[in-house]
Amino acid sequence: xxxxxxxxxxxxxxxxxxxxxxxxxxxxxxxxxxxxxxxxxxxxxx
Amino acid sequence: xxxxxxxxxxxxxxxxxxxxxxxxxxxxxxxxxxxxxxxxxxxxxxxxxxxxxxxxxxxxxxxxxxxxxxxxxxxxxxxxxxxxxxxxxxxxxxxxxxxxxxxxxxxxxxxxxxxxxxxxxxxxxxxxxxxxxxxxxxxxxxxxxxxxxxxxxxxxxxxxxxxxxxxxxxxxxxxxxxxxxxxxxxxxxxxxxxxxxxxxxxxxxxxxxxxxxxxxxxxxxxxxxxxxxx
Amino acid sequence: xxxxxxxxxxxxxxxxxxxxxxxxxxxxxxxxxxxxxxxxxxxxxxxxxxxxxxxxxxxxxxxxxxxxxxxxxxxxxxxxxxxxxxxxxxxxxxxxxxxxxxxxxxxxxxxxxxxxxxxxxxxxxxxxxxxxxxxxxxxxxxxxxxxxxxxxxxxxxxxxxxxxxxxxxxxxxxxxxxxxxxxxxxxxxxxxxxxxxxxxxxxxxxxxxxxxxxxxxxxxxxx
Numbered sequence: 001x002x003x004x005x006x007x008x009x010x011x012x013x014x015x016x017x018x019x020x021x022x023x024x025x026x027x028x029x030x031x032x033x034x035x036x037x038x039x040x041x042x043x044x045x046x
Numbered sequence: 047x048x049x050x051x052x053x054x055x056x057x058x059x060x061x062x063x064x065x066x067x068x069x070x071x072x073x074x075x076x077x078x079x080x081x082x083x084x085x086x087x088x089x090x091x092x093x094x095x096x097x098x099x100x101x102x103x104x105x106x107x108x109x110x111x112x113x114x115x116x117x118x119x120x121x122x123x124x125x126x127x128x129x130x131x132x133x134x135x136x137x138x139x140x141x142x143x144x145x146x147x148x149x150x151x152x153x154x155x156x157x158x159x160x161x162x163x164x165x166x167x168x169x170x171x172x173x174x175x176x177x178x179x180x181x182x183x184x185x186x187x188x189x190x191x192x193x194x195x196x197x198x199x200x201x202x203x204x205x206x207x208x209x210x211x212x213x214x215x216x217x218x219x220x221x222x223x224x225x226x227x228x229x230x231x232x233x234x235x236x237x238x239x240x241x242x243x244x245x246x247x248x249x250x251x252x253x254x255x256x257x258x259x260x261x262x263x264x265x266x267x268x269x270x271x272x273x274x275x276x
Numbered sequence: 277x278x279x280x281x282x283x284x285x286x287x288x289x290x291x292x293x294x295x296x297x298x299x300x301x302x303x304x305x306x307x308x309x310x311x312x313x314x315x316x317x318x319x320x321x322x323x324x325x326x327x328x329x330x331x332x333x334x335x336x337x338x339x340x341x342x343x344x345x346x347x348x349x350x351x352x353x354x355x356x357x358x359x360x361x362x363x364x365x366x367x368x369x370x371x372x373x374x375x376x377x378x379x380x381x382x383x384x385x386x387x388x389x390x391x392x393x394x395x396x397x398x399x400x401x402x403x404x405x406x407x408x409x410x411x412x413x414x415x416x417x418x419x420x421x422x423x424x425x426x427x428x429x430x431x432x433x434x435x436x437x438x439x440x441x442x443x444x445x446x447x448x449x450x451x452x453x454x455x456x457x458x459x460x461x462x463x464x465x466x467x468x469x470x471x472x473x474x475x476x477x478x479x480x481x482x483x484x485x486x487x488x489x490x491x492x493x494x495x496x497x498x499x
Contacts, residue, residue, distance in 0.1 A: 003088040003152040010091045010148040014098070014141055018247070021137055025254050032261050039268060117495055172446035179442055183433045193429050196492045197443065200422065203484055204447045211450035211477050215457060 057253055064246040071243040074236040082233075091149040093236055097244035099142045099163075102170065105135030105248060106202055109177065113198030116191060122263065125191035128198055129181060130255035134248060136174040142167050162212045169208050173201040283367055287375025291349075292382060301348055305341045305387045312337040313395060330399040331460035337391065338415075339445075339452055342384060346423035347440045349380055350431040369497065370490035373424060377489075380420040388412050405462040407471060411455055414478040418451040419444075421485040428496045454478045 075093045082089040112128035115121075146164050151157050158164065177197045184190030229237070295301055316333045317325075392412070396404060423444055430440035445452075458466075458474035 003086055006088050006148050006152045007090055010094065010145045013144055013148075014094055017137065017141060018251075021251070022254070025251075025258055029258055029261075032258070032265060035265055036261075039265070039272070042272065117492075169446050169449050172442075176443045176446060179439065180429065180433065183435050183439060185432065185434065189432065192495050192498075193433070196425070196429065196495055199492060200425070200447060200485070200488065203488060204450070207450045207477065207481050207484065210480070211453045214473055214477060215453055 057250075060246065060253070061250055064243065064250045067239065067243040067246055071236070071240045074239055079232050079236045080230075085153045088149060088152045091145050093240045094244075095142060095145045095149060096237060097241040098138050098145065099167065100241055101244050101248040102135050102138040102142055102167070103205075104245065105131045105138060105252075106170065106174070106198075106205065108252075109135065109198040110202035113195035113202075116195045117199075120188075122191065123260070125195065126259040126263065127252075127256050129178075129194065130252055130259055132174055132177050132194075132198070133255060134251045136171070136178060138248070139167060139171045139174055143171060160215075162209070162216050166205075166209050166212050169212075170205060173197070173204065177201060280368070280371055283371050284375045284378065287372065288379045288382065291376070291379035295383070301345060302383060302386055305345050305383070306390050308344060309337040309341040309387060309391045310394065312340050313391075313398060317399070325399045325401075327401070327463035328456075328460040330395075330401055331456050331463055333399065334392075334395050334459060335415075335452060335456045337395075338384075338388065338412075338455075339419075339448075341387060342416075342419045342423065343441045343444055345383055345387070346380060346419070346427045346444065347430065347437060349376060349424070350427045351436070354431045369494035372497070373490045373493040376428075377420045377424040380424060381416055384416045384419065385413070388416065401463050402465075405465075407462040407466075407468060408459060410475065411458050411462070411471070411478075414475060414482060415451050415455040417482045418478055418485065419448060421482060421489055422447050425489045425493060425496060428493070432496075451478055451481050454481075 071093075075090055079090070079093070081087055108131040109128045112124045112131065116124035116128060143164065146167065147157055150159060150164075177194055180197050181190040181194035184193055313333055316336060320329065392404065392408065395401070426443040426447070427440055430436045430443060433439050454474040454477040458471040461470045461474075
């Protein structure tokens with residue numbers, strides 16, 4: 001089972017990268033959600 | 047609001063399907079498929095590398111189609127879809143390069159070779175980069191969209207010629223990198239499932255990224271409207 | 277009204293005559309190409325100036341000089357406001373493209389005619405292979421075909437100096453590869469048959485982008 005390390009490295013990099021990407025998208029989505037809510041409040045105020 | 051709810055349901059369905067198929071693919075890749083004789087365990091990277099490469103290319107094809115549609119209609123929705131696809135395409139292309147490098151080292155003893163696959167992928171990576179840079183460095187939105195669309199079209203048309211040039215280069219200097227033996231039935235099955243799983247992943251990411259872009263644009267418009275009112 | 281060919285040539289003539297007055301672009305490009313050849317040659321040990329390496333050096337020099345010349349081509353237009361002047365003319369955008377493209381081809385050919393003999397001497401190649409003229413022509417057309425388009429784009433973006441090579445180099449890479457490989461072959465005595473497929477690659481590139489670039493050019497320079 002030589003070179004096992006390489007396989008693990010490749011595998012990890014793929015999934016870490018994809019999850020970081022999804023997480024970043026999710027975080028921005030949440031920020032947007034907050035902005036929409038605050039804008040709604042402002043509209044109600046006007 | 048109704049439309050939003052319906053969309054969320056089908057998106058959730060897609061995400062669920064992606065997840066399920068990805069799990070199935072993992073099982074096939076790590077448990078089901080037998081270890082290849084010559085390269086050993088490392089060869090399993092192949093089942094990630096190829097689907098990622100296929101989707102990198104698919105993403106660019108989508109960029110190409112959306113670019114044409116944008117230039118025709120000037121509807122920003124095509125520009126948004128194109129940019130989202132380009133972003134994911136860049137991500138996948140980066141992963142193709144990284145997995146290719148990691149695979150090459152134990153298999154052939156070198157980190158990098160100028161073989162057709164890797165070199166063409168590297169050039170595709172740069173074309174993606176050019177696309178994203180142009181849309182980022184434009185002086186205003188519509189110009190960025192136009193310019194990016196032009197790169198999307200030119201870049202995509204360029205890809206077959208790049209492939210041609212590089213393959214020609216390699217046939218004149220054959221490298222020792224040949225995939226020995228064919229693909230057995232189990233290998234083919236695993237590869238196919240993995241390709242489908244990664245394609246679904248690409249589509250899921252595309253939809254997520256695109257809706258984020260759309261919402262961002264909506265908010266910008268809303269803010270503008272409110273500023274004008276005040 | 278002049279014909280399409282007449283209008284195209286008028287644009288080319290305008291560029292050539294304005295260059296003849298100052299000669300600044302041609303001289304700086306020639307000097308630059310020479311400098312690239314010299315500097316890269318610093319890496320060579322005696323006896324290392326084999327055809328593949330020499331061919332590489334030549335085309336690196338031409339590529340960098342080409343990028344420089346292409347960036348200049350629209351930069352001066354934009355800075356002096358000539359671009360708007362040109363666009364006010366009732367000229368089909370593709371004619372504008374063709375004119376700029378041809379004037380770039382002319383400039384680059386002038387540079388190449390001067391550089392190639394000097395290169396053969398500096399890198400001690402065996403002689404001037406006639407095929408090199410065809411290789412250079414096809415490559416130059418390819419460079420100009422996409423370069424004109426990208427130059428017009430880059431000039432309108434921020435970070436314009438770096439945008440041009442960023443766009444150009446990846447897209448033009450098949451031409452660069454083909455030029456280098458075929459030049460290497462002919463410098464070591466290759467025949468037409470040896471370079472036929474490389475010429476084919478460049479011809480295909482030229483054909484595709486000469487067809488497509490004029491079509492998309494209007495999207496680039498519209499205001």
